[in-house]
Amino acid sequence: MKIWICVGKPENWETALSGNIWGVTEELKSSWETLEKDDILLFYATSPVRGIIGVGRVRNKFKQDKPLWPAEIKENKVIWPYRYEFLVEFALPRTEWDNKKIDITGLKIPTMRGLNPIKNLESVKLLFKKMDESWNTDFSKMLEVSVSKPQAREINLHDELKEKILELGKIEGYIVEKEYMFPDINERLDVVWRRVAASVPTYVFEIQIGGNLHQALAKLKHAYDIWNSNIFLITTKDSVEKAQKLLSGSFHEIKDRIKILTVEQINEVYELQIKDHKLKKQLGLR
Numbered sequence: 175m176k177i178w179i180c181v182g183k184p185e186n187w188e189t190a191l192s193g194n195i196w197g198v199t200e201e202l203k204s205s206w207e208t209l210e211k212d213d214i215l216l217f218y219a220t221s222p223v224r225g226i227i228g229v230g231r232v233r234n235k236f237k238q239d240k241p242l243w244p245a246e247i248k249e250n251k252v253i254w255p256y257r258y259e260f261l262v263e264f265a266l267p268r269t270e271w272d273n274k275k276i277d278i279t280g281l282k283i284p285t286m287r288g289l290n291p292i293k294n295l296e297s298v299k300l301l302f303k304k305m306d307e308s309w310n311t312d313f314s315k316m317l318e319v320s321v322s323k324p325q326a327r328e329i330n331l332h333d334e335l336k337e338k339i340l341e342l343g344k345i346e347g348y349i350v351e352k353e354y355m356f357p358d359i360n361e362r363l364d365v366v367w368r369r370v371a372a373s374v375p376t377y378v379f380e381i382q383i384g385g386n387l388h389q390a391l392a393k394l395k396h397a398y399d400i401w402n403s404n405i406f407l408i409t410t411k412d413s414v415e416k417a418q419k420l421l422s423g424s425f426h427e428i429k430d431r432i433k434i435l436t437v438e439q440i441n442e443v444y445e446l447q448i449k450d451h452k453l454k455k456q457l458g459l460r
Contacts, residue, residue, distance in 0.1 A: 191262070205290075230260035231263060237256055242388075336364055356400075363375070374401040380406070409435075
């Protein structure tokens with residue numbers, strides 16, 4: 175497990191924290207390649223904030239060719255193509271960045287590049303202690319024990335939901351498939367239901383538990399654009415409002431086409447359908 179400090183302008187962090195995604199330039203590709211799942215990320219906002227505003231963990235990484243941050247959109251070109259998703263362990267509200275950020279002056283922590291490894295353990299200990307005292311957190315424990323269990327739980331929940339949606343599709347008589355590859359871009363969909371083997375997906379599902387909603391909605395929009403599929407986003411109750419905001423802005427074209435379902439709703443319909451399926455089978459109705 176490595177510790178990194180991610181450096182960027184405040185406006186870029188606003189974008190990053192709305193979608194849990196960060197990126198670096200071509201010259202930092204070698205550093206990006208050494209990022210590993212569960213590595214600790216410290217979010218550093220440059221002037222006028224000049225301090226750490228949050229902490230996260232690497233989830234996965236990928237190269238992307240679509241503009242995302244304000245400077246990229248303004249210039250209509252990708253500046254930071256080497257991107258990675260993160261899970262937020264803690265992030266200050268935007269209104270508190272100036273007065274509650276963690277000043278790292280004197281801690282010998284590098285901030286010259288967009289992605290910097292922190293190798294001085296004593297500096298890290300001092301920094302984490304400072305965060306715990308200022309934010310009333312317990313990040314110092316990260317240096318003592320691995321906290322991969324919450325990650326594992328998230329991954330297990332994601333896989334569990336995929337299996338339930340696959341089973342629901344089978345009950346409804348569809349041909350079901352997970353990790354379905356788009357024909358024209360290097361992206362996969364979590365689950366699709368098709369009516370016949372040769373048909374395009376009729377129903378498309380993306381499951382997003384604490385990750386990059388922007389990327390999930392982009393895939394669902396593409397599925398709707400090329401196949402006219404029925405599209406579904408499965409997420410937590412806490413993420414529904416964030417998804418709705420994105421649908422009112424960047425993804426307004428699919429606002430009236432997409433259905434947002436919570437984890438609880440999928441679990442409820444799954445239990446009802448399985449119970450109904452078993453009962454009909456017992457009664458000879460299937």
